[in-house]
Amino acid sequence: MVSRRIGIRLARFGCANRPFYHIVVAPKSRRHQDPPFEQLGTYDVMPNEHKERLVSLNLERIRYWIGIGAHISDPVAELLGLAGFLPIHPLSYMKAWRNRRKANAQAGENQTLSSEISSTREEGLS
Amino acid sequence: MLENFTNFRLLRQITRQIQFIRYKKRPTPARKNIWEPPAPSKYFRISPRPVIPVKEQEELKHLYDIYRTHFRALRHFFQCEYEKTTRLSIAVAEKMKEEVSEHAYLMEQNKLENERVAEIRKARRKCDMAKLDDELSQAEQSLSQLIQEERKKLDELVLKEKKMNSTYITSQTLETAIEDALDNLTTYDFAIDLNGVIYRDDKKESTYI
Numbered sequence: 383m384v385s386r387r388i389g390i391r392l393a394r395f396g397c398a399n400r401p402f403y404h405i406v407v408a409p410k411s412r413r414h415q416d417p418p419f420e421q422l423g424t425y426d427v428m429p430n431e432h433k434e435r436l437v438s439l440n441l442e443r444i445r446y447w448i449g450i451g452a453h454i455s456d457p458v459a460e461l462l463g464l465a466g467f468l469p470i471h472p473l474s475y476m477k478a479w480r481n482r483r484k485a486n487a488q489a490g491e492n493q494t495l496s497s498e499i500s501s502t503r504e505e506g507l508s
Numbered sequence: 509m510l511e512n513f514t515n516f517r518l519l520r521q522i523t524r525q526i527q528f529i530r531y532k533k534r535p536t537p538a539r540k541n542i543w544e545p546p547a548p549s550k551y552f553r554i555s556p557r558p559v560i561p562v563k564e565q566e567e568l569k570h571l572y573d574i575y576r577t578h579f580r581a582l583r584h585f586f587q588c589e590y591e592k593t594t595r596l597s598i599a600v601a602e603k604m605k606e607e608v609s610e611h612a613y614l615m616e617q618n619k620l621e622n623e624r625v626a627e628i629r630k631a632r633r634k635c636d637m638a639k640l641d642d643e644l645s646q647a648e649q650s651l652s653q654l655i656q657e658e659r660k661k662l663d664e665l666v667l668k669e670k671k672m673n674s675t676y677i678t679s680q681t682l683e684t685a686i687e688d689a690l691d692n693l694t695t696y697d698f699a700i701d702l703n704g705v706i707y708r709d710d711k712k713e714s715t716y717i
Contacts, residue, residue, distance in 0.1 A: 449586030469578040472571035476564075 384450045387411065390422060391455040401427045405439065405458060407447050422447070425461060437461055
């Protein structure tokens with residue numbers, strides 16, 4: 383069994399203003415760009431022309447590393463949850479409901495704003 | 509909060525006695541160096557803590573409980589899967605045993621095959637040696653024949669020379685040969701045409717003997 387100090391995590395590659403991540407297995411004590419034990423996939427954060435964020439995963443090796451006892455960092459757990467490999471991570475749910483709440487609030491504001499505008503217009507017309 | 513307050517007071521007291529170079533130009537985003545104390549204007553600033561509603565917190569806790577349970581189950585499953593493929597498992601041990609027996613069987617087969625091939629090779633070599641012997645004897649024969657022929661030729665040459673021997677001028681016959689030559693003078697001062705007719709110049713006295 384491997385110590386839990388070894389983790390599956392993101393390592394930032396890419397350059398300034400252009401994040402790109404490798405999904406790697408490495409000890410937590412190591413710096414993120416140090417040579418890892420193994421690369422398990424990639425994650426392109428920036429949406430491409432089709433508005434997709436591309437993720438590649440070596441599921442076979444991920445199974446192996448989880449089986450051996452490696453820890454999984456939250457962002458990677460979220461990715462794996464969205465990929466359907468693990469159950470969906472609570473943080474994903476949290477982000478979703480917060481975004482939804484924000485969007486609803488915005489929509490409500492917009493609605494009130496538009497109703498105000500329309501009412502003022504009506505007043506102006508009358 | 510009180511603790512923070514007291515700490516900052518202490519820090520202020522200390523920092524008044526030390527001079528720090530606050531660099532004029534810093535790369536953006538500007539950031540203080542790690543050894544610099546907080547700016548005097550920020551001494552008593554306490555950053556607001558994130559407010560998480562109780563309902564949300566409860567929901568998150570519930571979700572985390574479920575997630576952890578599922579994840580643990582999955583990890584256990586992967587662990588079992590991994591152990592299946594390692595040496596410790598029974599299946600792998602059996603497989604190893606099978607492999608060992610198969611290896612032994614294959615080695616035996618290989619040995620048999622080698623023996624068979626060795627026998628064939630032996631026969632072939634024997635045949636080859638016989639052929640080689642044959643060739644050698646033939647070569648010897650032809651060589652002896654060649655030597656005999658050469659000897660015959662040489663013998664013939666010797667015989668011929670011996671026959672010619674009677675006409676040779678020796679020290680004994682030298683006098684007679686000279687006399688004979690003087691008696692029979694031969695002139696080579698003549699012309700010859702294509703038909704082999706010899707023309708001699710009778711008018712001219714020959715200088716040659």
